[in-house]
Amino acid sequence: MKAAAFDFDRADTLAEALVSETGDKPVAGNQSLGPMMNLRLVRARRLIDIATVPELRAIVETPEYVRFGAATTHAEVEDGETPDPTSGWMRAAASNIAHRAVRNRGTMGGSLAHADPAADWVIVLTGLEATVVVAGPDGERRIPMADFMTGPYTTALGDNELLVAVEVPRPGPAARWGYWKFMRQVGEFAKASATVLIDPENGRHLCALGALGGPPVVLPDPLAIIERRVSAADIVPSALAGRPLQSFAMHVAALERALARALGEEEDGA
Ligand SMILES: Cc1cc2nc3c(=O)[nH]c(=O)nc-3n(C[C@H](O)[C@H](O)[C@H](O)COP(=O)(O)OP(=O)(O)OC[C@H]3O[C@@H](n4cnc5c(N)ncnc54)[C@H](O)[C@@H]3O)c2cc1C
Numbered sequence: 418m419k420a421a422a423f424d425f426d427r428a429d430t431l432a433e434a435l436v437s438e439t440g441d442k443p444v445a446g447n448q449s450l451g452p453m454m455n456l457r458l459v460r461a462r463r464l465i466d467i468a469t470v471p472e473l474r475a476i477v478e479t480p481e482y483v484r485f486g487a488a489t490t491h492a493e494v495e496d497g498e499t500p501d502p503t504s505g506w507m508r509a510a511a512s513n514i515a516h517r518a519v520r521n522r523g524t525m526g527g528s529l530a531h532a533d534p535a536a537d538w539v540i541v542l543t544g545l546e547a548t549v550v551v552a553g554p555d556g557e558r559r560i561p562m563a564d565f566m567t568g569p570y571t572t573a574l575g576d577n578e579l580l581v582a583v584e585v586p587r588p589g590p591a592a593r594w595g596y597w598k599f600m601r602q603v604g605e606f607a608k609a610s611a612t613v614l615i616d617p618e619n620g621r622h623l624c625a626l627g628a629l630g631g632p633p634v635v636l637p638d639p640l641a642i643i644e645r646r647v648s649a650a651d652i653v654p655s656a657l658a659g660r661p662l663q664s665f666a667m668h669v670a671a672l673e674r675a676l677a678r679a680l681g682e683e684e685d686g687a
Pocket residue numbers: 442443444445446447448449450451452467487488513514515516519522523524525526527528529530531533535536537538574578579580581604605606607
């Protein structure tokens with residue numbers, strides 16, 4: 418099947434990128450929107466290509482964070498063309514998203530706006546306590562990543578708002594990180610995923626689960642998990658109670674593997 422007919426424009430500025438008319442849709446890498454339109458799950462009167470808008474391509478470094486323009490591609494992070502505030506964690510995560518052809522075009526902002534529950538950036542950026550920067554007719558606002566995804570394929574983006582950037586805080590020098598995802602084959606979306614952040618200098622400890630059919634779940638009392646006072650097998654079923662999952666086993670295992678990586682007990686790699 419092919420997409421229904423639509424008009425197409427390329428935006429050169431952020432003002433042009435801000436979608437204002439009913440039926441307009443921004444398109445960045447087109448790696449998710451294209452398939453959805455071809456299946457006629459989504460229709461648009463006009464697509465506005467935002468992939469080359471300078472404000473959405475900008476990278477800004479501050480002592481506290483790196484701000485990634487929404488149109489930063491997965492491949493640019495993978496290739497180290499952007500600074501990595503996490504000293505390699507983001508680069509490793511990017512290199513395991515889909516296949517290289519998808520990573521060449523797919524963008525960080527497009528992935529978050531699309532909000533596939535199994536997407537990598539959704540869980541990774543939640544686990545890194547990133548902040549999403551959104552612009553719209555009423556100006557700019559900031560949304561913590563943990564509040565950005567509100568349901569499957571649903572976000573806190575309002576009508577006519579555009580995701581312009583993602584701010585990723587710099588962890589301290591002693592910080593540790595683990596990310597694990599189970600996939601049936603390399604290049605496929607995750608069946609279960611988990612992240613563990615240990616950032617003692619900044620007092621940040623976070624454990625999160627992803628690929629749950631909805632937004633990631635940030636687990637309570639992360640220190641108890643990190644210090645192994647509570648086991649993954651104990652915490653995961655209670656944290657996911659009521660969810661329509663056939664089994665918690667993969668999420669229990671994903672959390673155990675992410676924790677082992679963060680504690681340096683297991684090699685990095687997908
Ligand atoms: C075969 C295949 C395998 C894949 N496997 C994985 C995987 O394993 N892990 C993973 O994480 N992803 C995977 N993906 C998805 C891929 O990462 C996409 O690149 C990503 O989800 C969407 O990014 P995009 O830039 O292509 O967005 P687009 O397809 O251009 O847009 C997606 C949606 O977001 C909106 N949008 C785009 N940019 C913005 C913005 N700045 N502000 C507001 N709205 C915006 C669009 O209007 C559209 O609704 C896969 C895709 C394919 C085709």
